[in-house]
Amino acid sequence: MHGVNVSAITSPLVWEHVQPAAARRLLTGAIDAFAERGFQATTTRDIASRAxxxxxxxxxxxxxxERLLFEISRYGHQAALDVLRDADSGDSPAERLRSMVEAFTAWHAEHHTIARVVQYELAALTPEHLAEVATIRRAISAQIEQVLSDGVADGSLAVDDLPGTTLAVLSLSIDVARWYTPHRGDPAALGKLYAELAQRMVQT
Amino acid sequence: MHGVNVSAITSPLVWEHVQPAAARRLLTGAIDAFAERGFQATTTRDIASRAxxxxxxxxxxxxxxERLLFEISRYGHQAALDVLRDADSGDSPAERLRSMVEAFTAWHAEHHTIARVVQYELAALTPEHLAEVATIRRAISAQIEQVLSDGVADGSLAVDDLPGTTLAVLSLSIDVARWYTPHRGDPAALGKLYAELAQRMVQT
DNA sequence: GGCGAAGCTAAGCAAGCGCTTAGCGAAGCG
DNA sequence: CGCTTCGCTAAGCGCTTGCTTAGCTTCGCC
Known part of the structure; x- marks a missing residue:
C-alpha cells in the first residue's frame, strides 16, 4: 500500500492471458456488446458473429x-482495484487521495466499455458470481475509506461522514463510465480535474 | 428561475393524472420491474401480473x-427538472447551488426506482423518444451550468472547467440512483451531505 | 331495454432465445 | 499410418418473448 508509484495512470488492460485467441475474441466482442446494449439485450449469436x-x-x-459476463466482470473489477492500489502513493493522505482519484477516474474513462459492464451488469450475475465480485468491490471501497480515515487521523483532511464521503468520492469516478465517450475529452485530463475536485471536497 | 423556494426538497411524485387506475397500476408496476431487473429482462407478463x-x-x-418505458422516462425526467428549477433559489450562486444539489440528490434517493429507469434505460428507447427526453436532459444540465456560470461571473465560485465541473456535480447526484437503498440513510441527510461536498468543490 | 363503448381474459402465433447434438477437418503424436 | 484431441459448423430443440385475436362482461345512456 502507498509505496512507490509504478507510473501508469491507467494499467494496460490486455487479455493475452486468455487462450486460445478465439476465446479472447469472444471475450472482447462480448465486452463491446454488453457495454453497448447491456447483457440481457445481447444475444449469443451477436457475440459469436463479432468474433x-x-x-x-x-x-x-x-x-x-453468464460465465462470459462473469469472466469480464471479475477481471475488470480486479483491474480497477489494481489501478487504485498502484496509485496509492504519496507523502500525505491528500496526495494519496489525489493520485488515486486521478488514476481511478482515468481508468473508468479509458476503459469505459469494461467499466460499464463492471458497474452496471451486476444484476445479471448468478448469486455465487456476484458474491465473488462483491469481495473485490469491498476492497475498492476500503481503499478509498482508508486514505480518508488516515487523513482524519492526522488532521490533514476534513471528513464529517466517512462512509458517505467515501461513497461520494467513488461515485464521482464510477459515474464516468455512464457518460464517457472518447469525444468528451481525454482520460488523463479528466483524471486531473476529478482529482482536484475530490481533494477540494475534503480539504481542511 | 431562482425565485422563491416552494419548500419541498422532493416534489411529490404522484401519478393521479394517469387514468384509468389500471393504467396507473401497470405504470407503477413497470417502474418497479424496470428498476429491479432492467427493461430488457422485464417481461410484459411480469408487468401485467404486478398490476x-x-x-x-x-x-x-x-x-x-417501449411506450410504457417512454411514459415513465419522460415523466421522470420532467419531475427531476422541476425539482431542480424549484430549488434554484437563494441570494448567491453558492446558495443556489447548495439548494439545487440538495434537492436533486434527495430526489434521486427518494425516487431511486424512477431515477434508475431515467438514468439507465435510455438505450431501450426508440430514437424519437430518446430525442424527446434528451431535450429535458439538456435543460437539467443547463440549469447546473447556469448557476456555476453566474458564480464565475460575479467571482463567488471557482470553476476552471465549466462543462467538466457541471458534469461532475450532476454525476454526484445521479450516481445515487445506482447504489441507493432505503437502509443507506435518509434522502434528506444525503442531500445535505452532497450539497456540502458540491459547494466545497467550487468554493473560492 | 336495446346498444355501443370500455375493460378485460383465454388462447395462441410467429419470431427469437440460450444452448445442444452430431459430425467434420486439421493438427499432434506414437 | 492410425488414432485422438481440438476447434469449429450446420441444424435444430424446447422454450419464452412481445403482441394479436376473438369474445365475454359490465356499464352508461337515450
Whole structure:
C-alpha cells in the first residue's frame, strides 16, 4: 500500500492471458456488446458473429453467456482495484487521495466499455458470481475509506461522514463510465480535474 | 428561475393524472420491474401480473412495452427538472447551488426506482423518444451550468472547467440512483451531505 | 331495454432465445 | 499410418418473448 508509484495512470488492460485467441475474441466482442446494449439485450449469436464464428463456437470456450459476463466482470473489477492500489502513493493522505482519484477516474474513462459492464451488469450475475465480485468491490471501497480515515487521523483532511464521503468520492469516478465517450475529452485530463475536485471536497 | 423556494426538497411524485387506475397500476408496476431487473429482462407478463391483470390487458392501455418505458422516462425526467428549477433559489450562486444539489440528490434517493429507469434505460428507447427526453436532459444540465456560470461571473465560485465541473456535480447526484437503498440513510441527510461536498468543490 | 363503448381474459402465433447434438477437418503424436 | 484431441459448423430443440385475436362482461345512456 502507498509505496512507490509504478507510473501508469491507467494499467494496460490486455487479455493475452486468455487462450486460445478465439476465446479472447469472444471475450472482447462480448465486452463491446454488453457495454453497448447491456447483457440481457445481447444475444449469443451477436457475440459469436463479432468474433467471426458460429453461435455454437461460443460454447466450446465458455459454458454459458453468464460465465462470459462473469469472466469480464471479475477481471475488470480486479483491474480497477489494481489501478487504485498502484496509485496509492504519496507523502500525505491528500496526495494519496489525489493520485488515486486521478488514476481511478482515468481508468473508468479509458476503459469505459469494461467499466460499464463492471458497474452496471451486476444484476445479471448468478448469486455465487456476484458474491465473488462483491469481495473485490469491498476492497475498492476500503481503499478509498482508508486514505480518508488516515487523513482524519492526522488532521490533514476534513471528513464529517466517512462512509458517505467515501461513497461520494467513488461515485464521482464510477459515474464516468455512464457518460464517457472518447469525444468528451481525454482520460488523463479528466483524471486531473476529478482529482482536484475530490481533494477540494475534503480539504481542511 | 431562482425565485422563491416552494419548500419541498422532493416534489411529490404522484401519478393521479394517469387514468384509468389500471393504467396507473401497470405504470407503477413497470417502474418497479424496470428498476429491479432492467427493461430488457422485464417481461410484459411480469408487468401485467404486478398490476393483477392478464398479459393482454397491458395492450388495452399501452401500445407497446417501449411506450410504457417512454411514459415513465419522460415523466421522470420532467419531475427531476422541476425539482431542480424549484430549488434554484437563494441570494448567491453558492446558495443556489447548495439548494439545487440538495434537492436533486434527495430526489434521486427518494425516487431511486424512477431515477434508475431515467438514468439507465435510455438505450431501450426508440430514437424519437430518446430525442424527446434528451431535450429535458439538456435543460437539467443547463440549469447546473447556469448557476456555476453566474458564480464565475460575479467571482463567488471557482470553476476552471465549466462543462467538466457541471458534469461532475450532476454525476454526484445521479450516481445515487445506482447504489441507493432505503437502509443507506435518509434522502434528506444525503442531500445535505452532497450539497456540502458540491459547494466545497467550487468554493473560492 | 336495446346498444355501443370500455375493460378485460383465454388462447395462441410467429419470431427469437440460450444452448445442444452430431459430425467434420486439421493438427499432434506414437 | 492410425488414432485422438481440438476447434469449429450446420441444424435444430424446447422454450419464452412481445403482441394479436376473438369474445365475454359490465356499464352508461337515450
Amino acid at each position: 467471426g464464428m458460429s453461435p455454437a463456437a461460443l460454447y466450446v470456450h465458455y459454458p454459458s453467456k | 393483477g391483470m392478464s398479459p393482454a390487458a397491458l395492450y388495452v392501455h399501452y401500445p407497446s412495452k
